[in-house]
Amino acid sequence: MASTRLTADTRRQALEALEASADPKNELDVLVVGGGVTGAGIALDAATRGLSTAIIEGQDWASGTSSRSSKLVHGGLRYLQMLDFHLVHEALTERDLLLKTIAPHLVRPVPFLYPLEHRVWERGYVGAGIALYDTLASLAPGKRALPLHRHLSKSQMVRKFPDLAHDAAIGAVQYWDANVDDARLTATLVRTATSYGAHAATRTQLVQLTKGATGTVNGAVVVDLETGKEITVRARSVINATGVWTEDTEALAGDEGGLRVLASKGIHIVVPRERIKGQVGLILQTEKSVLFVIPWSRYWVIGTTDTPWEQELTHPVATAADIDYVLEHANAVLAKPLTRDDIIGTWAGLRPLLQPGTKEGTSSAKVSREHTVASPTPGLTVIAGGKLTTYRVMAKDAVDFAIGQRASALPSITDQIPLLGAVGLKAVQRQARTWAQQYGWKPSMVDHLLHRYGSNLREIVELCQQDPSLAQPLDATSAYLRAEIVYGATHEGALHLEDVLLHRTRLNYEVPDRGLSALDEIADLVAPVLGWDDATRAAEIAAYTARAEAEAAAEDEPDDVSAEQTRLAADDVRPLQPLRTT
Known part of the structure; x- marks a missing residue:
C-alpha cells in the first residue's frame, strides 16, 4: 500500500518518479497538471482505475479557486430557473454521495x-x-x-x-x-490518490509541453520550484486541469485549438x-x-x-x-x-467561466451545461468549467476522454471510494469521547477535529501521545491544536508557512490579524519537521507577514487595478517561472 501521508519526503519520491518516467519502461499513463479540486479528483480517478498517475501543482494544493469558493456543496437552485433539471439532479446526486459515502466527515x-x-x-x-x-x-x-x-x-x-x-x-x-472546507477536500483527494499509488508534487510547475515525431503531446518539462531543477516527464496522456490558467497551459502545445475560459x-x-x-x-x-x-x-x-x-x-x-x-x-x-x-x-x-464553443483546431469535445472536455491536440486533454460539487463527474469525464477506448474496460469507480478519514468514522466518533477526557478537549474542539480529520483523528492523537504539549491549543488562538499545525507538515504536505495558514488551517481569514500573532509559534512547530534553519525560519515569517500586510492594504483600494498593485508589493514565497511555448 502506498503512503497515505504527504510529506517533503513523499514529494521527493514523486519527483524521482517523474524523472524516471523519461525511460519508456516507466512512462506514466496520466500526468495531471493542476492541483485544484478537479485535478485532485482526476488523479484519484486515474489511480483507482489502475493507471500510473502523477499530479503536479505550481503552488500549493487548492491554492487557486479551490480554496476560495463559497464552500458550498449544492445542486444549484438557480439552474431550476433555467429548467436545467439534468444538471441539478447530477449535482444533487453528487452532493448526497459526498454526504453519505465519499466524505461524510468533511461535508x-x-x-x-x-x-x-x-x-x-x-x-x-x-x-x-x-x-x-x-x-x-x-x-x-x-x-x-x-x-x-x-x-x-x-x-x-x-x-x-x-x-x-x-x-x-x-x-x-x-x-x-x-458545506465543505474546499481546501481540505482537495488535499484529502490528493492524499487518497497517493494511497492508491499516484505521485503528487506541489511547487512543481509545468513550463513546457513536449511532442513526439508525429506531433502528439507525449509529456512535459516541469521545474521543481524548491530547487530550480528541471525534469522531463513522459506520459501517454497529459490532462490540463488548471482552471483560470487553462488557456495559458493550452498555449504551450503551440496549437490554436482549445477551450476559452474567462x-x-x-x-x-x-x-x-x-x-x-x-x-x-x-x-x-x-x-x-x-x-x-x-x-x-x-x-x-x-x-x-x-x-x-x-x-x-x-x-x-x-x-x-x-x-x-x-x-x-x-x-x-x-x-x-x-x-x-x-x-x-x-x-x-x-x-473559470467556460465560454461558448471551442477554438478553431480543437479536434473533439464533450460538453455539459457546466463543463467541457476537449482535445486541442493529440495527447493533451483539457477540462474547464464546472463547480466544486461536481468535481467527481468532471474527473470521470476527463479520464474517460483521455484514455479513449480503454475507458470501457477501466470504468471509473470513484463513486465507491471513500476518502481518507471516512472509513471507520463512526468508531472514531465514539473513541473521541475518551480522548476528549484525556486531553481536556471541549465538545466544540472534538467536533472541530472530527469535521476536519474524520477517522484520521487517530493520527492527531498519535502525535499528542508522542508529545502531550501538542494536545493544547495554540497560545494565540484557541481554534487549533498545536498538533494540527505539526500534522499539516507531517501528513498533509505543507512546505511553507503560507501553506499552513491559508490551506491547512483557515487562520488567514478567520482571525482579525490573519494569523500574524500565531506566526512565531507556528514556525517553531513546523521548523523541526521541515528541517528549517534560523535563516529559513526568519525568511518564512517575513514572507507571510509581507503577504498578509499586502492583502490587508489591498482591501482599502477602490478598484482591481490599484488593489492588484498593492497586493503584488509582496513577493511570492516561490515565484512561478515563465512558460515556454513549443
Missing part, C-alpha cells in the same frame, strides 16, 4: 432560509421550485441524505433567524444543502458568529448574483460577487468596492447592520 448539512417578500404568489412559486429541488434529490439512490424543505411563518422564521429585519420578509422556505472574481467576507443572531443560513437574490449568509464554525461567511477580472491570475483580492457591495446587500435584510469594523477576514477567488 456537512446546512439549513438555509429563502425569505419571502410576497404573501401568496411567491410562496407558491418558490415553494414549488424548492419542492422540485427536493424531488430531484430524492431520485438519487438510497435513503435521502437531507431533510425535506418546509414552509415557515414569519414568527417561525424569526425564531430561526432573530436578526433578520422584521420588514425584510413575511415568511420563508427552509431547505437543506451542505475569469470572474467572487469575494466573501467573514464576521464573528456572535455578531448575527441566527441558527440557519440565508440565500438572497441580488441584481448581479446570489448572496449567501452561511453559518460556519465560529463565524459567518457572506458572499459573493461576480465581476470580470482582467488582472494577473494568481493573487485576486477583495477591494473596498467589493466589500461595500456585500455589506450593502447583507444589511438590506439584517436588523443590525454590519460595518467594516465587524469584518475579521476576506477572500477572493476566480471562477
Whole structure:
C-alpha cells in the first residue's frame, strides 16, 4: 500500500518518479497538471482505475479557486430557473454521495432560509421550485441524505433567524444543502490518490509541453520550484486541469485549438458568529448574483460577487468596492447592520467561466451545461468549467476522454471510494469521547477535529501521545491544536508557512490579524519537521507577514487595478517561472 501521508519526503519520491518516467519502461499513463479540486479528483480517478498517475501543482494544493469558493456543496437552485433539471439532479446526486459515502466527515448539512417578500404568489412559486429541488434529490439512490424543505411563518422564521429585519420578509422556505472546507477536500483527494499509488508534487510547475515525431503531446518539462531543477516527464496522456490558467497551459502545445475560459472574481467576507443572531443560513437574490449568509464554525461567511477580472491570475483580492457591495446587500435584510469594523477576514477567488464553443483546431469535445472536455491536440486533454460539487463527474469525464477506448474496460469507480478519514468514522466518533477526557478537549474542539480529520483523528492523537504539549491549543488562538499545525507538515504536505495558514488551517481569514500573532509559534512547530534553519525560519515569517500586510492594504483600494498593485508589493514565497511555448 502506498503512503497515505504527504510529506517533503513523499514529494521527493514523486519527483524521482517523474524523472524516471523519461525511460519508456516507466512512462506514466496520466500526468495531471493542476492541483485544484478537479485535478485532485482526476488523479484519484486515474489511480483507482489502475493507471500510473502523477499530479503536479505550481503552488500549493487548492491554492487557486479551490480554496476560495463559497464552500458550498449544492445542486444549484438557480439552474431550476433555467429548467436545467439534468444538471441539478447530477449535482444533487453528487452532493448526497459526498454526504453519505465519499466524505461524510468533511461535508456537512446546512439549513438555509429563502425569505419571502410576497404573501401568496411567491410562496407558491418558490415553494414549488424548492419542492422540485427536493424531488430531484430524492431520485438519487438510497435513503435521502437531507431533510425535506418546509414552509415557515414569519414568527417561525424569526425564531430561526432573530436578526433578520422584521420588514425584510413575511415568511420563508427552509431547505437543506451542505458545506465543505474546499481546501481540505482537495488535499484529502490528493492524499487518497497517493494511497492508491499516484505521485503528487506541489511547487512543481509545468513550463513546457513536449511532442513526439508525429506531433502528439507525449509529456512535459516541469521545474521543481524548491530547487530550480528541471525534469522531463513522459506520459501517454497529459490532462490540463488548471482552471483560470487553462488557456495559458493550452498555449504551450503551440496549437490554436482549445477551450476559452474567462475569469470572474467572487469575494466573501467573514464576521464573528456572535455578531448575527441566527441558527440557519440565508440565500438572497441580488441584481448581479446570489448572496449567501452561511453559518460556519465560529463565524459567518457572506458572499459573493461576480465581476470580470482582467488582472494577473494568481493573487485576486477583495477591494473596498467589493466589500461595500456585500455589506450593502447583507444589511438590506439584517436588523443590525454590519460595518467594516465587524469584518475579521476576506477572500477572493476566480471562477473559470467556460465560454461558448471551442477554438478553431480543437479536434473533439464533450460538453455539459457546466463543463467541457476537449482535445486541442493529440495527447493533451483539457477540462474547464464546472463547480466544486461536481468535481467527481468532471474527473470521470476527463479520464474517460483521455484514455479513449480503454475507458470501457477501466470504468471509473470513484463513486465507491471513500476518502481518507471516512472509513471507520463512526468508531472514531465514539473513541473521541475518551480522548476528549484525556486531553481536556471541549465538545466544540472534538467536533472541530472530527469535521476536519474524520477517522484520521487517530493520527492527531498519535502525535499528542508522542508529545502531550501538542494536545493544547495554540497560545494565540484557541481554534487549533498545536498538533494540527505539526500534522499539516507531517501528513498533509505543507512546505511553507503560507501553506499552513491559508490551506491547512483557515487562520488567514478567520482571525482579525490573519494569523500574524500565531506566526512565531507556528514556525517553531513546523521548523523541526521541515528541517528549517534560523535563516529559513526568519525568511518564512517575513514572507507571510509581507503577504498578509499586502492583502490587508489591498482591501482599502477602490478598484482591481490599484488593489492588484498593492497586493503584488509582496513577493511570492516561490515565484512561478515563465512558460515556454513549443
